[in-house]
Amino acid sequence: MTGIVDRAALADFLRRSRERVDPASVGLPPRGRRRTPGLRREDVAQLAGISVDYYARLEQQRGAYPSEQVIKALARALRLTEDECDYLHRIAGYQTIARESAAAHVRPGILLILDRLVDAPAQVVSDSGQILARNALAAALFGAPALPGRLGNATWNLFTNPAARTTVVPEDLPGVLASNVANLRAVHAQRPQDSDVNDLIRDLLDASAEFRELWERHDVAVRRSASKTLLHPEVGRLELDCEVLLAPSGEQKLILFTARPGTDTADKLKLLRVLGSQSFAGDPASPNVR
Known part of the structure; x- marks a missing residue:
């Protein structure tokens, strides 16, 4: 923190900002007539990956x-x-x-596209593996909304959180790990002075011998489109195609997960949509993977 927090301005700006957001624009179902417009506090908390109580305290000018x-x-x-x-x-x-x-910042236009992709899981990811935003179906697919900090970094979770590996088919795991490290190596070469990237690499080197071994191989490869097999705890095995759309700067990717029409995976995605995403706000055990 570099300055003084203006609690009153922060509380008022958060409240007024959420009241301006149409729930339908962020993929939330209509709720009929309401006295107050916009998002509820619990909506904002879920979308931000924090607890409702924590967010409420911010609007009440109290708490941490x-x-x-x-x-x-x-x-x-x-x-x-x-x-x-x-x-x-x-x-x-x-x-x-x-x-x-x-x-670190997703343009509103990209978020609007993301929210309107209701039939396919989609997420915005930074080139260093930070999950910046997910639509409702992606949250249901991966078991969590986009979370802040290390909990929301796919590469960090794969090497430090065993739960993050449960969605990966065992025979695919070595390739997935190597691909993440090779991509991070490419990002570091593009932005060697980026403090966030350097901090992530340093922490991974300290936390994981497996990461250190792969990092020393010096493989370099930017992740683009690919096929992916995921294991979901409720619907089982999913065979997905991944389309990766790059932002002009290359620092963000909009990743769209699709299933071929008429396949078992397509039916399972429909089931996931019916089940809907659940609120994982405040749950540090919920992994973010990609």
Whole structure:
């Protein structure tokens, strides 16, 4: 934290921002007539990956000071523009986001596309593996919304959280691990001075011997489109095609998971949509993988 938190301004801005967001624009079902417009507090909490009580305290000008990861997650949940995101950072006591590190902020237009993809799981991922946003079906597929901090980084979870590996077919795991490391090596070569990337690599080297071994191989490869087999605890094995759309800067990817029409996987995705996503806010055990 680099400045003074303006609790009153923060509470008012959060409340007014959520009241401006149409629930349908973020993939939430209509609720009929309501006295107040926009999102409910529990909606914002779920979209940001935090607890409802934690968010409520922010709007009530009490509780702990929010971390920068939480502020970034709230900016995405509330579909803030870059200027609004900068303002939110300032009143929360943080420096504004450097435009050269734009991977931390998802443009509202990309989020709008994501929310309207209701028939297919989709998510926005930074090039370093940070899950920045997920639609409802992707949250149901992977067992969690996009979470802030290390809990929301796919590469970190694969090497430090055993639960993150349960969705990967065992025979595919070595290739998935190697692919993540090779991609991170490519990102580091592109932005060797990026503090977030360097911190992630340092922490992974400290936390995982498996990562250290793969890192020392010096393989380099940017992840693009691929096929993926996932194991879901409720619907079982899913054979998915992954289409990766790159943002112009290359620092963000919109990943769309599709199933071939008429297949068993297509039927299972329909079932997942019926089951709907569940709220995993505040659950540190929920893995983020890709």
